[in-house]
Amino acid sequence: MPFGLTNAPASFQSLMNSVFQAFLRKSVLVFFDDILVYNKTLSEHKVHLRAVLELMKQHELYAKESKCVIGKQQLEYLGHIISAEGVSTDPDKVAAMKNWPIPTSIKQLRGFLGSTGYYRRFVKGYGEISRPLTSLLRKGAFTWGVEATKAFEQLKTAMISTPVLALPDYTIPFILETDASALGVGALLMQRGRPIAFMSKGLSSKHQGLSTYEKELLSIVLATQKWYAYLQGHHFVIKTDHQCLKYLLEQRLSTLLQQKWLAKLLGLDYEIVYKKGTENRVADALSRLPGEVNTGEISAISQLKPGWTQEVLDSYCGDKSTQEITKGVVTGETAYAQYEYTQGLLRVNGRIYVGNAGTLKKDLIKELHDEPIGGHSGQEATIKKLSQFFFWPKMKDEVIEYIKSCDLCQRLKTGNKFPGGLLQPLPISEQIWQEISMDFIEGLPQSGDKNYIMVVIDRMTKVGHFIALAHPFTATTVAQVFLDNIYKLHGLPNSIVTDRDKLFTSHFWKELFKLVGMKLNISTSYHPQVMDKRND
Template structure:
């Protein structure tokens, strides 16, 4: 101690007043002072063969001869500075040593098991201070953990001011971090005579990298991106991953040339590119002074650095459990308390003959056919079932695979039935697995109409190339005569335009029908379409949600139309409009097996379009009377052919169907095909999207094969579904998070306009506005009449966008037009 500082260390005891003459530990700057001393005296040797942390001196050498020489030099320096090593605390010539929480050996660097035990025993944090302590301990070993930043992100969020709110996501992160610490790898030691490699990757949530040498990892690195960085282009995020990794491992990379591997192909030419964007120049500047090459490595091969996988912003249910080791002491205690097994154990210990020869004792444990015996009421059975079925090892396998996996190691009476019940009641399996069964619900054909053109069906044929401005065909088919009209349409079209075409080409010839069968296209669901046919007395029958087979007739006609045009227009597809009249003529004059004649013969062969029964209006003219009688014979024959065709169709269809019925009050899961989920929460990967949603309660039976479900209040899809879309819920569950958006009290689609995107003036000098709808994607925007929108939605501020009536000079240029064929604004 310096003479002027000795008095500052004074302390008093019952024996008197004392002062330190040498520096003790405990003073504020004592650790830093002592570390500075050690660094000063060992400066020539540091990182050559000596590492020092306070009084822990690590001497490392390549062979025994060098090691002895290095020890002599270190001990000599200590003696020169009057520092003395305690022989009892020294270890010499070690092949493996614990140092600063690590185990260092010839194989590499591993983590001290005692530190891992402390992490595994860490209780769940209850405040920010405890979270900070847990993250501090685990963060010390983050270079051993792949994706550490992503795993710990939910816990890191809790460190924000006022942000402590322990959630299920935090619990999962806490458990995942513990599990990751249990299986940490052994990192290789660097060899500076060999080349280093960096495998870098980036995702929408973070960047990650691996430092590799001879295909062995030296260290892992991950960094969670801030919100402002997540929106950067992919190129910039991949470049950011490389720069951050190079900065992190600078001491290893400055020595010589190294390689960088990335799955961003454009970065392969990083050193040859002319960088113009300022933000890219900023990152490139940080790589100056390094010698490296960039190799392209596809993401499939770049698995080590494909670290930060796409974490969903919202998860419906987490279907992964952490495997748990079975406690043998608990099993032994439970077996000793069971009267049956207790007697068997006694007989085995005393060598008595057993009635069942398959039992044996191994290390004090009761075995049955070399499988560990568990009592039927064991407290460990739920844990075992969760581990062998729900864990990453179990993989949510089916009953047989799960049973075989458990039966290979364990045995209890009635295990097969319990395993089967657990697999059937697993909600994750019910939601995500397809049913290997024939479609549910027997075929229920629509009722045969009494009069031609009284009941029709209609649909659109989309995706055609533009021909004279036309891109869509409206297919209208009479359900009795099978007569069809194929009407061309231009994009974009509205419900009003379709209705005008329908009146002009169909109603003009055949009058208003009594009913129309259609799918759930937005045109057919619009208020204009619904109100028009309500006033005309026409009933609109729409297919059940996600079940287009309800309008199977028009779907079949659509395929026929497409096939005909494909045959005659394949060389000049843009001339299909010229062939459309011939398509209609061909279809209407072609024999239909279901009616036993051609549609043209039914409609035009004997009578004008509106055909009535002969018995309702007899004629005095014998010739007319004979024609009417022949006409009635045709109608009777027609209906009989349709009846026989329906019976045959139903017989064929029911061979591959199951008769399934549900009761009101039952809970079911709902299947919605991902590509039809326009009104359901969008998913990043449709291939991996759940197959079923729910469960939902059945509140009404609609006919033999359709049911109305009690969907969540925020649902926006039609609540009536065909039985083939439903799956009976097995087991009982509570607090299941709803996943489908709003449906109103009347169970009808109610889309509300959000804003006016664009405007235009039609050829008829009528103003139309392009309206985007709430909670629907941009490509669902539709052109609507300005007058109708103003009348139906008076609160929608149309004038905020354009002054349609006044012809304002400030109107913006038209920048976007909605294309139904391209399904987007363009």
Template sequence: MEPAKTLIDSGSSRNFIDQDYVTQRNIPTKELSTRKSVIAIDGREIKDAIAKETELNIEVEGKTLKCKLYVMPLGDTEIILGKDWLDEAEPVIAWKNLTITYKDSIIGKASREEPLIPQEFADFIDLFQEEGFRELPPHREGFDSESEALEKYIEQELKDGKIQKSQSSMAAPCFYVNKADGGLRLVVDYRKLNAITKPFRFPMPVQTELLEQLKGAKIFTKMDVRWGFNNIRIRKGDEWKTAFRSKLGTYETNVMPFGVINGPAYFQAWMNDIFKDLLGVTMVVYMDDILVFSKTREDHVKHVREVLRRLRTNHLFLKPHKCHFFTTETSFIGIVISPEGISMEKEKVKAILEWKAPTTVKQVQAFLGLAGFYRRWVENFSNKEEQAFQSIKEAITKEPVLIHPDPEKPYILETDASGVALGAVLSQKGEDGRLHPIAYLSQSFTPPQKNYDTYDKELLAIVQALEHWRLMLEGTKIPVTVYTDHRNLQYWQEAKTREDVRKTRRPIRRSDHGDSPMEPQVMIPPEKFVGFMADVKTSFLDERIKQREITTLGPKGVPEIRYQRGVLEYDGKIYIPDDRDLRIEILQRFHDSPIAGHQGHARTLELISREYYWPGLKAQVNRYVDTCEVCQRSKGYKQAVPHKALPIPERPWEDIAYDFIVKLPESKGYDSILTVIDRFSRQAHFIPCHESTNAEQLAEIFIKEVWKLHGTPRTTVSDRGPTFNSQFLRALYKGLKIEPRFSTAFHPETDGISERTNQWIEGFLRTFCNYQQDDWTKWLPIAEFCHNNHVNSATGQTAFETVSTINERKNEEIWDEAKASMEFHKALDKQGREFKVGDKVWLLLTNLSTRRPSKKLDNRKGGPFTITEKISSHAYRLDLPKTIRVHNVFHVNLLSPVTEDKDFQRRQIKPPPIITEEGEEEYEVDHVVNWEWRNGKPYYQIRWKGYDPIEDTMERADKFAGMPDVLEDLRKRLPGAPMPNDSQVKTKTNKQRGHRPIKQDGKTRR
């Protein structure tokens, strides 16, 4: 069995094992006849805490004993060996270094040879001996009077004078950890002290900056300062703050211990002060690690001697076994350094290769931390999910050599940006004449940066890269060449850059270092893409298609055209190629969906133009909207009427209009809608309510849904209904200084905004609500968003934009444009309509009734029907199905022309009936629309596949007993609908004998 985290506790009377540890390893246990209680370390009694026990052979430092252990939760500890084990094992514990031996053991220890110090530095031999270090260091002046109380790890030996007995009222706990050289280090838990200590602010060296200073170095010497923090004295009188408690008593330190919050920063500041004129010239220092570098051995001797001299002056000593002199390759802060460049340590490469796939959160976090640390060696490193665990391991362990930067050679900077991240590669040409990487940069965009347009993202990538490598690039006298695939940035003048940065466009490049992290391969298999953008990208996979589209847009080299991330962009918008299905899908998304809301020409065009472009977009949008059958069915006329302008509002929500839409089918307990509209921005709120709402309830709804968002209006416009014109509301208006205005009796056009908005919301709901019309409340939030997200023809903005940023144009200008638009459409409406025999028309259903609960949410028009005879210029005869039992001659005002869908072919062609062997006609059932009881028997309203709603028929439910698919669909659509008595029979198909006396293609269905 693998090693377990074990605590040897002389205060524990028994041996214990953790309950989770037993469960995870399937260790057999035995139930106790009587549960046992436990006395915790704080004296509390935990009753009946132990119910099981187990027996295991436990090996500690070579000695194996069979032990009985009680099973209970132990937290982070897996096994506790108490008095039972101590009595039997009789271990000898060396408290100084926490080692365990036994009386029958013979322990030997090999002597350590004195390390060889090069002859050139023999006169500094005292720096490599422990005797001098054992002397108490002198008091050293601090850098900040408020930050001098710094504590860290401690040397426990009293004879060195670095700790002393303490009477402090506070003391931290301590424990031991292993050091790299095999020794033990005392660690004190100073977290509570750190929490109330003012931090000492000093920037720690960045690894990349340290390594970039080694350019041109050929020979290295590495030195390690002995017990770095312990070389700083604690300010007199502050020693009590560093107190720690142990089994031998409470002590406090005279030198800075390990573990205090300000230790690293203070020690680094002190080391930087000692070697301030040598840093980056002949040496770098990170905490207690010193690296001296030179180009020749002669220079190196001088450089090392100067470092040693300053160490002696400041009473600092070294660990000889950690010092390496005159090497051409050495490891410094985890990186292997050589004249050729930098790479990873072999041990770390091996550890990564042997790393097992993580199975816990902590293991995942550990590996992510490792990968983040070594991201400098991994090209294309980003947070993309497709970077699988094994791929990361392989990339990290490739051991690429990043060359040292040379300020005498030109730098090449390559940048790129995508929608979510930026990437950059800094390179120089090596002696072989090829580009070699110096470093890579990958960085995700912040949420605000993701909203930048493409130009700004590309520019940001350049600025971030120049800033990231500023120290290197500012030190060169040769212009830096920046490669980017954005043509406009070739004339870059916006960023504050130096004159020695030269920009060059490299279109759709393939880097010498592999593909840019931001650029996908052109020939990616289509199946790799998912969703709509995949269709856009796959349309460009053929290079010939891409070139054809560029030629179509204009001459090669036009700045607005660019190809990136697998799509073509034109003037900052995604260009949609000449792909009929793709363009129709966009039209459907931005016109037919509930979020789009079946809007008109201008609003649909505006929605699409926010993201996409293709030649002839406007004309195609107009044709698509005109031929939309849903719009033709559900939208009525807009009659032109003279208008009298109300006073023009000056700001959003100071002048509002509101009205009720009543007598709707009940939906979640509501039967009406309160519409509240801002006359300035046209922003609206649609609030479900009840037809019985009185003035007090209206005021409560207004405060809850409108006032909390927009405050108190200056004026209101409404009809003269009793709810709006009550004494209560008039008194409320007077108290709030609100001026109410009321529409003329029997002339609701006075409040035109409310009437038009009511018509719009009714049209939206009749388009999307179900046949029973009992789900309209769920569509109100979507309708409100759709209404407020469309650009208003007068303001030129969406309601959202107008409310958040008041339009800069004058209100009079907006109103003039609105009046001009009204006059234009009024002139159109004056043109008369005339039809001829054979034309297809829509019939306004004003005088016809359907089975749907509410006429307000029913289709405005039925059809299309064919004109069979022109009675006069004002009357026409229509070919109606026999299910419509009305006179078939209609006034021209009830008819509107059908705009046939020739381009998009959305309308389903009515399928001809199937003629059976018996000569009967059969039609296919689409679904059951509704049901009702007739003479105690259920009847279904059937929608026939390919036929209009007006041609629905009522059929007996028992006819569909053998159609399981139809009945299963009915259960989902109408959970409360009755089923046929013999609904389990599964012998028929979804074909049902025609039972409808209506005409189709000259044939009569029976």
């Protein structure tokens, strides 16, 4: 692929993901042409390294020997130093930040913030420290002052003293500490007391006006979104110093914003633990500016475990299609490369697969449509919410069918169809047997094998034919009777007026009328007066 094409990076990354699909995030990481093979033991490393090289040979991908580093316990990858101790910043890049001159333009400031922002996961309170600098990026706001100089030097100092972050261990729960203050939110992801990543974000003027409860909830939502790749499919504990959040899944959501945020937590397996403000020091420091005052202390613990996890497992019981998919995933069949099987749950491209057993499908649709979190939203909105976290075949069809049968939506929502047109009067006949009406009389006593009468009336003279028929009959039978009794006496009319009986709206009649040049006029529903004398 030639260099310079706008779609080249995305296309190449897509190719690499496709080639190494079976090993991604298990023993291989790929970023464009940077391939990292990692293992716990040397013997495993040799096996996976050989498999990677064979895949590259098979797909004609070539590696330059001078750029390859093999069998190392510590190496540099994408600007990070990775070792058995964890992940740390690259000293060469940190040294460049340390010697960075004071920016004299927005372009230079963007360069500095871009370099330091790449390592923001290593810095406690990065968002609050850099706030005076980011505020200068607004149009017409670049005026360097004492506050900007202080933030600039403080950020350079923070880059020099970054900690070594632990590597995630997916066999034990993650701990997520969150906090919010008047001007920002912060979070810390850790395991065994060691930090894995930090997050700090200043609040916009729009979010600064939120209530304390909403700010604390926002900090949880932002943290889980940022580290979704770590948390999805794994149990984790959220520690917060806001006691009301222990009722997160129990209380009534009063605003659309709260409903939207809670929807983003669906599909995650978490519990919320209240932690005193004095004990929540790290997350508290990430969110607060110097001098801010801590709030009061209350002690309580609440565990929130989504009950649908077991329901998903139950939906797999006796479901042959799910069992077939699970077998294919476990055996490594390429047809199921997009599926994952962890902790008994099937996932499709990160979304939880729901089986056919039980009523979970209908319950999920009901939850995201009927309940306050759904607000009886339309088809597309409900499908979007549901497909963000769950998947099953023909999900879209089932959602559409459910919403069509929703009584509240059908009674209260304004229809999206065009209004019906004006009624058209029937033309006045100018010649006998050119405009006729046709219908059936039913509910009569049996006479031989006849129990129906087909009525055909000339709309000009009101002369009629009454033909006995044996029910049941088909459109073909009626057409033949029409030809034998009406056509042979009066010929073909210009138009026929009928009601909406399926016999007259059938494909056979439409084609017959089209071939012989007749026009079929359908009467108004529940308005028999249109049918003239046949109903007298």
